[in-house]
Amino acid sequence: MTDIDAARAAKRVLVECFADDPRVSGIGISGDEAHLVIRVNLVNANEVPEDLPERVLGFPVAVDEVGKIGAH
Template sequence: MTDRAAARAAKSVLVERLSGDPGVVGIGLARRDDGYVLTVELTDPAVGTRVPGVVDGVRVVTAVIGAVRPL
């Protein structure tokens, strides 16, 4: 079970690692039954190959949401 503090620390590492990647449109935390996970929102599925599955023991889940545009 991952607690919030560990997930926040891992998020900082992941943000540093993926910053500047044009296919990543969001990085966050989500609560799941077994604790916290990192979430990465992507523009397309191919970008997912550049996202690690675990960062500092915290599971990373991805979601393809497409390009983000202002309304």
């Protein structure tokens, strides 16, 4: 498994855990091949899910406040 495949698996773990959490706007992967990070986009940075891990499957988890995302 390549690093990007492993990062995709880590992302899927978080999507399964937080897909229905209204505090989470989205989950993605960022960084370069040597430093991949799982990004969790939050509606409000002050409302981080208490069970959000710092790492998942060995990848660091970072949070960004992006607000609510929806169709226009």
